[in-house]
Amino acid sequence: MSKLPNITTSIFSVMSQLANDYGAINLSQGFPNFPVDERLLQISERLLRENIHQYTPMAGLPLLMERIAALTAKNYQRNVNIATEMLITAGATQGVFTALNTFINQGDEVLILDPSYDSYEPSVLVAGGKPVRISLNEDYAPNFNKIEDAISAKTKMIVINNPHNPTGRIWTEEEFQTLEQILEKHPQVLILGDEVYEYISFSHPHISFNSRPKLIERTIVASSFGKSLHVTGWKVGYLIAPEKLMYEMKKVHQFLVFSVNSFSQHAIAEYLNVVDFSEVAKMYKRKRDLFQNLLKDSRFELMPCDGTYFQVVNYNQISTKNDVDFAKELITNHSVAAIPISVFYNDATDRNMLRFCFAKTDETLIAAAEKLKEV
Template sequence: MSKLPNTPTSIFSIMSQLANKHGAINLSQGFPNFPVDERLLNITKNLIGKNVHQYTPMNGLPSLLENIASLTFKNYKRKVNIASEMLITAGATQGIYTVINSFVKNNDEVIILDPSYDSYEPSVLVAGGKPVRISLNDDYSPNFNRIEDAITKNTKLIIINNPHNPTGKIWKESEFQALESLLEKHDRVLLLSDEVYEYISFSHPHISINTRPKLRDKAIVASSFGKSLHVTGWKVGYLIAPEKLMLEIKKIHQFLVFSISSLSQHAISEYLDIVDFNEIEKMYVSKRTLFQNLLKNSKFELLPCEGTYFQVVNYKQISTKGDMDFAKELIVKHGVAAIPISVFYKDSTDKQMLRFCFAKTDETLIAAAEKLVKI
């Protein structure tokens, strides 16, 4: 009997396969198509002939952990104990799965804010828990009245995603204050903060849970080098959590993957000594600006993009079709692939929105925009 009987094929696979079939420009799946930083490639080449190919310690390569701790302190002023409060994971998705399966038991409830990334609910279901899907406000800000109304004696965990995929929304200070008040009232509830786009913010600075002393004792933060350094195929992420929580997470992690790619860890560790995350952010600001300017004369309405490398658009001026049908039509007839936003909702809420990924070469964005402005 299937543990996930109602889980379909990932929308990302569906749209990418359809794009390949019709030769469409793929702005659907969230991965860059531009080259990796040559400095990182050279570091990796130099490491290949060295003795870096055996297991690293279970919680991660010590030098990488040290560099992450330095990065966390530099950006968030949080001191992290690398031995007891940090764990290198096989991407953020494995980290998130591990966290959920460390704490969620049969009939425990997990609050998920829709639209939500598609890995959250299956991880809860595999753990035997009950996903409780709560819609964000129309502007994609959190609705704390709805969230509090959803909390019961069985609520174990709340998952937040900031900066937010798919909408590009970034939480404000007042929203974190509201979250602190809520979790102070419901102090048995844990928090999982998915912050994989933490170094890609535009309109205002990203506020990490790492900066919130009132939340840190009950929170796990998930981060991703795949997103931050645009090496998604390397599948290297990390978790930060207080020792009492990390102890339980490591119990599950050791029997899932034990340790992560040693070569990738060594390469990223050396690269962190020279990379400037501000430059990465500037690069994505440039790409967002380019893509938005290219679509100014189109019939697509562009929603605010405060962070991530995703641009959400409304197509009501173009078609009355549902977003899934229109996304397929966009591929087949117009040669551009996007993701329909309704797939990120439990009830398939359809507001005629699509998500484009602008983590692409300028040439790719220009070619896609040329097709989109003609619609």
Template sequence: MSKLPNNSASIFSVMSQLANQHGAINLSQGFPNFPEDERLLQISERIIRENIHQYTPMAGLPSLLEKIALLTQKQYGRTVNTNTEMLITAGATQGIFTTINALIGAGDEVLILDPSYDSYEPSVLVGGGIPVRVALNEDYTPNFNRIEEAITHKTKMIVVNNPHNPTGKIWTSQDFEALETILEKHPQILVLGDEVYEYITFSQPHISFHTREKLNQRTIIASSFGKSLHVTGWKIGYLIAPEHLMQEIKKIHQFLVFSVNSFSQHTIAQYLEVVDFSEVSRMYQKKRDLFQSLLKDSRFELMPCDGTYFQVVNYKNISTANDVEFAKELILKHGVAAIPISVFYKEATDRQMLRFCFAKTDETLIAAAQKLCQV
């Protein structure tokens, strides 16, 4: 019997395969196509000749854990214990899967805010839990009345993705206060904070769960070096959680991964000494601004993008087709691949929205925009 009977090939694979078949510019999958920082490459070239190719400790390379602790202190003012509250993971997705399967049991309910990243629900289902999808407002802000109404005695976790994929929305301090008010009434509920785009924000600062003292002892925060350092193929991220939760997460992690690849850990540990994450944010803001300026005369309506490297557009002035069909048409007739937003909803809610990834070279964005302006 299948544990995931309704899962098939992901929309990301489908759209990328179509793009490859038809020679389309691929703005669907969320990974950069520009070169890595030369400093990172130089460290990589030097370190690969060193004696760094055996297992690291299960929780992570100590020097990397120490650098992350310093970064967390600098960025958020939070002191974390490298021995008991941190874990290096094989990408944030593995960290999220491990967390859910360590802390959610059969029949436990997990609230997922739609539209949502496609790994959350399968992670819950594999663990025997029950995913409860709660729709965001039409402007993609959280609807706390719906969230509170969805809570039952079986609710054990809520997943919050901030900054938000696919919409680029960022939570405000008022949003966090509203969540804290609700969770004060329900001490059994844990929070899984997916903050993989924490260093890619624009119009307002990212507010991290690290800064929410009321929630620190019940929150697991997932971060991604793949996203922050644009090395998605390295598949390396990390979790920070209070000791009593991290103990359970490590029990699962040791049999799922044991330890993450040593090369990337050693390289990133040294790179964190020189990288400035504010530079990452500024670089992506320039790309967002360029892409938006290139599309301003198109028939697409651009939605606000406060963070992430995704731009959502509405195509209601162009077509009445559903978003999956229009996304396929965009590849076949116009040579640009995007992701339809309906696939991020449990009910496949279609508001005629597409998601473009602008983590691309300027040349790629210019070429794609030229095609999109002719749609």
């Protein structure tokens, strides 16, 4: 009997396969197509011949954890005890799975804000929990009336992705304050803060759960170097949480992966001494601005993009087709691949929106925009 009977081939695989079949420019999957930093390559080449290829400690390479703690203190003024409050994971997806499968038991409810990343619900289901999907407002702001109404005695956790994939929206200070007021009434509810795009913000600064004293004792923060350092294939992420929560998560992590790729941990630890995350944000802002400027004369309507490396567009002026069919038509007739936003909703809400990934070379973005302007 399947634990995930309704899970089929992901839309990302479907669109990428179609893109391959038709030789389309692939702006669907969320990973860069440009080289990583030359300094990271040089560090990697040198380390490859050093004695770093055996297991690291289960919780992670101490040097990497120290560097992450320094980064967290610098950016969020949170002092993390690496021995008791941090865990290196095989990407943020494994961190999310570990957190949910540590704390969710049969019948527990988990609030998920739609549109949402596709790994949350399956992780809840494997744990035996019940996903409770709550739609964001039309402008993708949180609907706190719906959130509060959905909280019950069975609610164990709420998952919040900020900066938000797929919409690119970032929570405001006022929204955090409202969440704090609501959760003050429900002390049993834990928070899983998915912050993998934390260093890719443009319009206003990213506010991390790491910087919220009222929430910090009940929050697990998931982060990822794959997104911020353009090394998605290295699968190195990390969790930060208070000791009482981390103690339990380490038990599950130990028997899930034990320890994460040693080479990647060593290379990232050294690279963190030279990389400037503000430069990463500037680079992606330039790409966002380039892509937006290239499309300003098209018939696509550009939605706001506060962070991440995704641009959402509305195609109401172009077609009345549903977003999945229009995304397929965009590949077959115009040779550009995107992701339809309805697939991120439990009820397949369709507002004629597509998501483009602009973590691509300028040449790729220019070539894609030329085709999109003809649609």
